[in-house]
Amino acid sequence: MQVRFEDVTMRFNDKVVLDRINFTLPSQELISFLGPSGCGKSTTLYLISGLLEATSGHIYFDDQDVTKLDPVKREVGLVFQNYALYPHMTVLDNIMFPLKMAKVPKKERVETAKRMAELTHIADQLDKFPRQLSGGQQQRVAISRALSKSPDILLMDEPLSNLDARLRVEMREEIRRIQQETGVTTVFVTHDQEEALSIADHVMVLDKGEIQQMSDPVTLYRQPKNLFVAKFIGSPAINTFTKTSPALNPQASLAGLNWTTLGIRPEHFKFTQVGQHLIQGVISRIEQVGKDITFHVQADHEHFVVSDLNATQLQAGDQIYLTADLDHIQAFDAQGQAVSLNDSAGAITDLQESVSQVEEADQAHE
Numbered sequence: 001m002q003v004r005f006e007d008v009t010m011r012f013n014d015k016v017v018l019d020r021i022n023f024t025l026p027s028q029e030l031i032s033f034l035g036p037s038g039c040g041k042s043t044t045l046y047l048i049s050g051l052l053e054a055t056s057g058h059i060y061f062d063d064q065d066v067t068k069l070d071p072v073k074r075e076v077g078l079v080f081q082n083y084a085l086y087p088h089m090t091v092l093d094n095i096m097f098p099l100k101m102a103k104v105p106k107k108e109r110v111e112t113a114k115r116m117a118e119l120t121h122i123a124d125q126l127d128k129f130p131r132q133l134s135g136g137q138q139q140r141v142a143i144s145r146a147l148s149k150s151p152d153i154l155l156m157d158e159p160l161s162n163l164d165a166r167l168r169v170e171m172r173e174e175i176r177r178i179q180q181e182t183g184v185t186t187v188f189v190t191h192d193q194e195e196a197l198s199i200a201d202h203v204m205v206l207d208k209g210e211i212q213q214m215s216d217p218v219t220l221y222r223q224p225k226n227l228f229v230a231k232f233i234g235s236p237a238i239n240t241f242t243k244t245s246p247a248l249n250p251q252a253s254l255a256g257l258n259w260t261t262l263g264i265r266p267e268h269f270k271f272t273q274v275g276q277h278l279i280q281g282v283i284s285r286i287e288q289v290g291k292d293i294t295f296h297v298q299a300d301h302e303h304f305v306v307s308d309l310n311a312t313q314l315q316a317g318d319q320i321y322l323t324a325d326l327d328h329i330q331a332f333d334a335q336g337q338a339v340s341l342n343d344s345a346g347a348i349t350d351l352q353e354s355v356s357q358v359e360e361a362d363q364a365h366e
């Protein structure tokens with residue numbers, strides 16, 4: 001089932017929470033709504049479910065206008081952060097409950113509930129009560145219950161927030177598996193970018209009630225449309241430099257181009273020689289977590305982070321000179337919108353020449 005929002009605005013009293021948003025969620029995909037607290041993720045989810053009604057605009061499920069349709073008639077399954085199981089009912093009764101409300105005959109109810117419990121790997125817990133289960137198991141029950149009526153759309157509001165770190169990873173893989181096995185169009189709300197990027201086919205990034213970007217996870221990371229997305233996606237965060245950054249070499253050809261902020265991800269720096277560098281600084285701290293080495297670098301008051309450098313001999317206090325491949329440098333204008341560096345061909349040729357000189361020097365060095 002495809003979900004489409006057309007110019008949807010949501011206002012609570014005078015507060016505009018969603019401002020004329022437009023998007024299409026592709027059928028049978030897992031889509032994540034990602035953004036900081038208060039950006040409007042849950043509101044968007046509840047508009048799809050029908051628990052909230054839009055102030056203006058239209059919502060379609062495939063070609064059907066559901067803007068005013070009763071939630072019960074929308075064929076959506078909902079999973080909440082706190083599981084919302086009925087404490088006095090067994091697991092089996094919890095899963096069967098929506099079918100009972102729909103007056104499905106008992107035999108069929110039991111069969112469906114058992115099938116759902118098999119799907120979510122909770123079939124050995126059917127006689128227990130929710131309080132006897134772990135958080136992860138309770139969420140499996142909640143997912144089984146949401147799927148019991150074979151909904152067209154499964155909506156999940158921060159479903160993993162109450163679980164510890166290890167269980168979160170396990171359960172997100174489970175949600176991906178269940179979504180792929182059932183093919184149900186699934187919306188997964190989270191403020192955790194790693195969670196969103198790891199399981200979603202498409203991620204919709206929201207901020208202040210507006211869609212910042214909707215893309216597959218790789219595009220979101222490599223080609224953010226604006227500075228907000230660039231900074232929100234990626235851990236450690238992308239490094240940003242302005243024209244007056246003390247780390248920036250004012251003589252570098254790129255420094256003269258038309259941009260306001262440059263973004264370079266920690267893993268995209270390369271060593272170069274002094275004079276040919278774009279960025280310079282002094283290593284202030286070296287952090288090693290398992291196999292990952294992170295260099296914290298300082299240039300006057302500015303701090304940035306470099307990773308994946310093949311340089312175990314470096315020490316705190318060392319001066320380093322860095323550059324990056326052009327396709328790994330992201331540039332933004334004064335409004336924070338992404339701009340292409342390829343617009344200034346001459347300067348880019350200079351940069352590419354200096355990069356190839358560095359590569360030749362590196363090879364000679366080796």
Ligand SMILES: Nc1ncnc2c1ncn2[C@@H]1O[C@H](COP(=O)(O)OP(=O)(O)OP(=O)(O)O)[C@@H](O)[C@H]1O
Pocket residue numbers: 012017035036037038039040041042043044191
């Ligand atoms: N029923 C309501 N009445 C008034 N304001 C509301 C209501 N529901 C949500 N809001 C406001 O709308 C904004 C968006 O809330 P929403 O819950 O959609 O954000 P969110 O992105 O899901 O954030 P969080 O991750 O914190 O849940 C917030 O400022 C919130 O205070």
